[in-house]
Amino acid sequence: MNAMTLSLFGDILDKLNTALLVQDRYKLILTGLKNTLLMAVFATIIGTLIGVIVAVIKYFAQGNKKLTPLGWVCDLYTTVIRGTPVVVQLLIWSTVILTGIREALPIAIIGFGINSGAYVAEIIRAGIDSIDKGQTEAGRSLGLNRIQTMRLIVMPQAVKNILPALANEFIALLKETSVAGYIAMHDLTKAGEMIKNNTFDGTALFVVAIIYLVLVVGMTKLLGLLERRLKKGDLRS
Amino acid sequence: MKKILAVLLAVSMTAVFGACSSGGGATSSETSEPASSEAAPESSEAEAPESSEASSEESEAPADTGNMPTVEKIKEKGELVMLTNAAFPPFEYVDGSEITGVDVEIAQAIADELGVKLSVTNMDFDPIIDYIKTGKGDLGIAGITANEEREKAVDFSTSYITTTQYMILPTGVDGATFDPNGKIIGVQQGTTGDNYYASDPEVMQPKEVKRYKSAVDAAADMALGRVDCVIIDEMPAKAIVANNPDKMQAYDPGYDKESYSIAMMKGNDSLKQVVDSVLQKLADEGKIEEMIVKHTSNQ
Numbered sequence: 001m002n003a004m005t006l007s008l009f010g011d012i013l014d015k016l017n018t019a020l021l022v023q024d025r026y027k028l029i030l031t032g033l034k035n036t037l038l039m040a041v042f043a044t045i046i047g048t049l050i051g052v053i054v055a056v057i058k059y060f061a062q063g064n065k066k067l068t069p070l071g072w073v074c075d076l077y078t079t080v081i082r083g084t085p086v087v088v089q090l091l092i093w094s095t096v097i098l099t100g101i102r103e104a105l106p107i108a109i110i111g112f113g114i115n116s117g118a119y120v121a122e123i124i125r126a127g128i129d130s131i132d133k134g135q136t137e138a139g140r141s142l143g144l145n146r147i148q149t150m151r152l153i154v155m156p157q158a159v160k161n162i163l164p165a166l167a168n169e170f171i172a173l174l175k176e177t178s179v180a181g182y183i184a185m186h187d188l189t190k191a192g193e194m195i196k197n198n199t200f201d202g203t204a205l206f207v208v209a210i211i212y213l214v215l216v217v218g219m220t221k222l223l224g225l226l227e228r229r230l231k232k233g234d235l236r237s
Numbered sequence: 238m239k240k241i242l243a244v245l246l247a248v249s250m251t252a253v254f255g256a257c258s259s260g261g262g263a264t265s266s267e268t269s270e271p272a273s274s275e276a277a278p279e280s281s282e283a284e285a286p287e288s289s290e291a292s293s294e295e296s297e298a299p300a301d302t303g304n305m306p307t308v309e310k311i312k313e314k315g316e317l318v319m320l321t322n323a324a325f326p327p328f329e330y331v332d333g334s335e336i337t338g339v340d341v342e343i344a345q346a347i348a349d350e351l352g353v354k355l356s357v358t359n360m361d362f363d364p365i366i367d368y369i370k371t372g373k374g375d376l377g378i379a380g381i382t383a384n385e386e387r388e389k390a391v392d393f394s395t396s397y398i399t400t401t402q403y404m405i406l407p408t409g410v411d412g413a414t415f416d417p418n419g420k421i422i423g424v425q426q427g428t429t430g431d432n433y434y435a436s437d438p439e440v441m442q443p444k445e446v447k448r449y450k451s452a453v454d455a456a457a458d459m460a461l462g463r464v465d466c467v468i469i470d471e472m473p474a475k476a477i478v479a480n481n482p483d484k485m486q487a488y489d490p491g492y493d494k495e496s497y498s499i500a501m502m503k504g505n506d507s508l509k510q511v512v513d514s515v516l517q518k519l520a521d522e523g524k525i526e527e528m529i530v531k532h533t534s535n536q
Binding site: 095099102103104181182184186190193194196197198200202 | 455
């Protein structure tokens with residue numbers, strides 16, 4: 001290690017110290033991390049619920065005249081949500097529709113959840129379509145009704161096929177929550193901005209970037225494990 | 238293992254970028270010189286309590302004249318780039334499709350003096366100082382309060398207006414008895430009202446500080462009951478209230494005076510001379526007062 005490397009290292013430590021330790025600034029990052037995780041987790045749950053419901057309705061609406069209007073509603077939902085930017089949706093939720101809610105967190109969760117639902121619905125629909133029609137016919141001929149066939153035969157196979165795409169969506173959602181600052185949410189990104197505003201130095205933004213990266217790498221790892229676990233069934237046959 | 242590798246990669250990335258920015262980014266404060274001597278006395282008075290350790294350890298690299306927008310370079314370009322946040326009436330706001338206001342007129346006067354055309358960049362308020370520091374714009378004119386922290390990053394012109402922080406409160410709330418402690422305070426992110434009032438525990442301990450992209454957004458959320466009070470500069474506060482007189486009121490809590498200055502890159506003395514002389518001329522002719530009256534009534 002020569003002197004220059006050492007001084008460079010000291011420089012970085014100095015900057016990290018200013019960005020994180022001076023005035024307990026790391027607490028801003030912790031609060032931000034908490035809110036980012038809350039948004040991501042609950043929006044994922046809402047998004048998955050909406051996605052499954054919408055995808056199933058769309059699937060059944062194909063062959064059922066009575067359900068056709070409901071199918072149109074679902075089509076409209078995915079078209080509008082996927083066709084408009086999430087920031088604009090969030091601002092509309094906050095300033096026009098959900099004006100009765102005081103806290104920013106529930107608004108963000110609702111906004112991101114409903115946004116994610118549209119993408120999840122399309123992924124699941126693709127998953128259902130990927131399962132051979134013979135599977136449904138087999139289930140029906142064994143005396144299961146439509147819902148049972150969907151739940152017990154089609155869905156388990158579909159989920160395995162779409163897991164990588166779903167993982168992608170969840171990762172995208174986690175990163176998308178970084179725009180919640182538009183409605184005055186104190187999320188991870190906002191924490192980085194706040195520290196940057198106090199220190200006029202962007203080091204905190206790197207810290208924030210690394211935290212996002214670690215979260216995403218962790219999620220990838222977990223979903224990879226799940227994927228491998230689900231594949232075990234294939235090998236047995 | 239892969240995870241560890243990824244983290245290592247990220248750290249090394251940070252190191253590389255950090256090295257670049259500390260080498261090339263022009264942070265040239267000659268540590269002993271208090272930047273812009275005329276602005277200093279007024280602004281130091283405006284300083285709310287603030288611990289000075291914050292960025293004092295920042296490394297000082299020599300001025301990078303490579304991207305410094307000197308007078309010569311601006312004339313060569315034929316364009317003066319002004320960075321502002323056009324949600325701060327009467328200093329800068331959008332009128333129809335045009336950005337106008339007191340600051341824009343001042344910038345126009347500076348551009349006229351230089352014989353170039355003015356280009357206005359409308360952006361978020363909080364990164365403006367950073368952008369000026371790194372030469373992504375020529376002048377930061379956005380009702381920027383000159384204070385010690387910011388003077389470490391950029392040079393300031395002489396001040397062109399003296400103002401103070403106001404509270405915007407819902408109608409029916411008595412300002413004299415309003416206590417911000419334990420309340421939800423709305424601010425514009427990165428402004429004086431944010432950094433030196435709402436976010437400074439020595440000044441107040443609110444329950445929560447909500448940081449918005451503009452004071453207008455903050456006031457709109459106050460009207461919805463999401464914040465109890467908005468802290469923002471006097472004149473924008475009055476302008477915002479004037480648009481919603483039945484819902485909100487402006488209150489002067491008697492905070493310290495502070496003054497607005499124009500931000501430019503550290504060591505850009507040729508530009509500072511021009512800016513200061515134009516400001517002096519406008520002040521002598523009473524033009525700045527005129528502009529304020531005009532843009533306040535324009536709202």
